[in-house]
Amino acid sequence: MQSTEAGLRPPRHLVSRKAIGYWTLRALAGWLIPLAAQVIWMLQDEGRLSWHVAGLVLTMVLAAAHVVIMPQWRFRVHRWEATPEAVYTQSGWFNQERRIAPVSRVQTVDSQRGPLEQLFGLANVTVTTASAAGPLKIHGLDHQTARRLVDELTEGAHGDPGDAT
Amino acid sequence: MTATHGTEEWRRLSTRMLVIHPIQELLRAWPVLIGLVFAGTAGGHGSWWSLAGAAFVVGAGMLRWFTTTYRVTPEQVQVRKGFVRRQVLTVPRDRIRTVDVTANALHRSLGLAKIEVGTGRTDRKDDGVKLDALHAVEAAGLRDELLHRPAAGPPQAAEVSAPPRQTLLARVPTGWVRYGPFTLTGLVTVGVIAGVAGRAANEAHLDPGRLGPLSTLLDRWERAPVTAEIAMLVAALVVAVAVASTIGYVLAFYRFxxxxxxxxxxxxxxxxxxxxxxxxxxxxxxxxxxxxxxxxxxxxxxxxxxxxxxxxxxxxxxxxxxxxxxxxxxxxxxxxxxxxxxxxxxxxxxxxxHGPRATWRRFSRAVGVAALIVAASLALWALGVLPPWAWQLSLALPPAAALLAFDRAYAxxxxxxxxxxxxxxxxxxxxxxxxxxxxxxxxxxxxxxxxxxxxxxxxxxxxxxxxxxxxxxxxxxxxxxxxxxxxxxxxxxxxxxx
Incomplete structure (x- = not known):
């Protein structure tokens, strides 16, 4: 009982460092739309130029903060670990969520790669159990690591008979 | 035992469904049919259009009987259905978790029952096998066949010969109807009825104030002070919901x-x-x-x-x-x-x-939100957006929230x-x-x-x-x-x- 008092440590592994670049790029792309909308509005609307400029500056400051801080922060909080018995993930900035699933209860192990993620050599791994409340998602894994993880988990999941409900 | 020799054959739904399917489809399609009447009146062919629509619906309903077949093999249950889009649903028998036999008034009048087979895949809709409908006896037989017999493997002689025993765990005596008013299931019913009635009165240009007995009642009501009006309205609503809930209780749980x-x-x-x-x-x-x-x-x-x-x-x-x-x-x-x-x-x-910190969290969340609402309505009153009774009414929120928080923490x-x-x-x-x-x-x-x-x-x-x-x-x-x-x-x- 003494040991449990000390608490649950975070999962051991960080995701790939390349994910920072990917997240930055994606966040940038996401901010382009409101920025473009604002610029178009400014060009359409002749008067009140100072208001428009102020709004634009504000958006840019917010965008810069998001693009710089978010990927770093996310890189630090998104963690994962897999042992022969269990998969363990952590995600979330303000609302932290840690998920643990025994490998014997794993039903499917998927890996997905979007076009941009392929460019960065990244992959996402989703581990599902029979419960709709418990999929474990690991975003931004290195492609090789993801492949190894999927292989390990599928082997482990096959070892147990029954339908894992 | 009759089912065992025919297990591999494709079976059909009850022939009586040739009557029920069209009626069900008509009931389901009545808004469209009425719509057709109105859409057609402009051209003067409204009734023809709606008749054609009805004939189509009836035909489609009857077609369902011809296109739906099912079979039970030692390993799986299969259903073939659909006319334009042929479907074959297959459920492995060892994945069957539940069997649900339902019969509504229409089914019961013809001695039929609908059967639904539930599998473990809770994340998807409509993947289960549904058979609408079989003879009641056949449905009960199919249920026993699906759940009470080993799906595959060697038949055990002792198990087959001894019929399974039923032990009664619970039944609902009539006195339990007194719990009906407290279920609030009638809230939805009353809401729907009120909505439909209001809509109908509106559509028919009916003024409830001009109906004889109602008008005297309304007259008396209008002369009463505001608080009495509200009290009467609330009382009427409470009675209506209680009655509807009780009726719902009896309908759903009679002979449970x-x-x-x-x-x-x-x-x-x-x-x-x-x-x-x-x-x-x-x-x-x-x-x-x-x-x-x-x-x-x-x-x-x-x-x-x-x-x-x-x-x-x-x-x-x-x-x-x-x-x-x-x-x-x-x-x-x-x-x-x-x-x-x-x-x-x-x-x-x-x-x-869960201790004092959990209790504090319940209080801070519930009362905090209530206090925010009070502050907001005060601010809006100061700005002249809301009348003063809004913030006066909102003062009741924090105590209510505190009670709720206390109860939540206690739970x-x-x-x-x-x-x-x-x-x-x-x-x-x-x-x-x-x-x-x-x-x-x-x-x-x-x-x-x-x-x-x-x-x-x-x-x-x-x-x-x-x-x-x-x-x-x-x-x-x-x-x-x-x-x-x-x-x-x-x-x-x-x-x-x-």
Missing amino acids: RLSRNSAGTLHITRGLITTRAITIEERRLRGVELSEPLLLRAVRGARCIAITTGLRVGRGAERGGSLLLPPGPRKEAQRVAAEVLGDAAPLTCPLSP LGHAVRGATLVSRRGSLVRRRSALSCDGIIGWNLRRSFFQRRAGLATLVATTAAGRQRVEVQDVELGEALRTAEAALPGLLTPFLQR
């Missing part, structure tokens, strides 16, 4: 019987006009839940719900079929839950409270008893869930920013049954980990800090 079949299933039959017979495989049962909505709690009532794989809870326990006991005396609900679990301890054992509790995780939470609907530890297939440990500051966590046991999760809300982190360790020893051990 829960019995256990020695072949390993729980069997529920109920209903006044539409009868339902639900069979749940006990092997798939992961736990039970005692649910006490606030009003029901006031009269010491409770419901008992099964936590089982293969039954969707999202649609409400009543429609989903996982209800083990309708609203009734709390003691009875506890007894039935204990009978089903085979152990009374998880339902009666004392629970560990929080958890325990691991034997091999069962017990968790209790909620105020408007207080639920005590007892989930078998075998049914837990993982943990989610959620900690919001404020929970981390308070050293609390919400421990979620994920499961394939029922609502897919059982939450232990706002428990101290150390206690959360101890609970998880006690429920599934060893799973967390490698991740603990030493």
Whole structure:
């Protein structure tokens, strides 16, 4: 009982460092739309130029903060670990969520790669159990690591008979 | 036994469905048909169009009988259906969790019953096998065939010759109707009726004030002071909801019987006009839940719900079929839950409270939101947007929120008893869930920013049954980990800090 008092440590592994670049790029792309909308509005609307400029500056400051801080922060909080018995993930900035699933209860192990993620050599791994409340998602894994993880988990999941409900 | 020789053949629905399908389709399509009448009146062919539409609907309904066939093989159940889009649904027999036999008034008048086969895939809609409908006897036979016989493997002579025994676990006596008004199921009904009536009166340009007896009543009402008006309106609403709830209770739970079949299933039959017979495989049962909505709690009532794989809870326990006991005396609900679990301890054992920090969190959240609303309505009044009675009325919110918070904090509790995780939470609907530890297939440990500051966590046991999760809300982190360790020893051990 003494040991449990000390608490649950975070999962051991960080995701790939390349994910920072990917997240930055994606966040940038996401901010382009409101920025473009604002610029178009400014060009359409002749008067009140100072208001428009102020709004634009504000958006840019917010965008810069998001693009710089978010990927770093996310890189630090998104963690994962897999042992022969269990998969363990952590995600979330303000609302932290840690998920643990025994490998014997794993039903499917998927890996997905979007076009941009392929460019960065990244992959996402989703581990599902029979419960709709418990999929474990690991975003931004290195492609090789993801492949190894999927292989390990599928082997482990096959070892147990029954339908894992 | 008659079914065994014909198992491999494709079978059809009852021929009487040639009558029911068109009626059902017509009932379902009546808004469209009426729409056709109106759309057509402009051209002067309204009735023709609607007649053609009706003929099409009837034809499509009859076609369903011709296109739907099913068969039961030793390994699987297959249904072929569809005309334009041919479908073959296949369900492996060892994946069948529940069988639900329903008969509405139309079915019953012709001696038919609809059968629905539930599998474990709770995440998808409409994947189950539905047969609408068979002869009532045939439906009951199919149910026994699907659940009470070993799907494949060597037939055991002793088991086949001895008919399975039924033991009655619970029945609902007529006196329980007194719990009906406290279920609030009538709220929706009254809302719908009021909506439809108002709409109809509006469409027909009917002024309720001009109807003889109503007008005198309304006249008297209009002369009464405002407070009396509101009081009368509320009283009328309360009576209407209570009456509707009671009628709903009788309709749904008339002759409710829960019995256990020695072949390993729980069997529920109920209903006044539409009868339902639900069979749940006990092997798939992961736990039970005692649910006490606030009003029901006031009269010491409770419901008992099964936590089982293969039954969707999202649609409400009543429609989903996982209800083990309708609203009734709390003691009875506890007894039935204990009978089903085979152990009374998880339902009666004392629970560990979650401590002052969890209580504070409940208060700060409930009262905080109420205070925000008061502040907002005050500000809006100051700005001249809202009339003064808005903020005066909003002053009632914080005390109400405080009461709610107190009740919510009081409800929080958890325990691991034997091999069962017990968790209790909620105020408007207080639920005590007892989930078998075998049914837990993982943990989610959620900690919001404020929970981390308070050293609390919400421990979620994920499961394939029922609502897919059982939450232990706002428990101290150390206690959360101890609970998880006690429920599934060893799973967390490698991740603990030493």
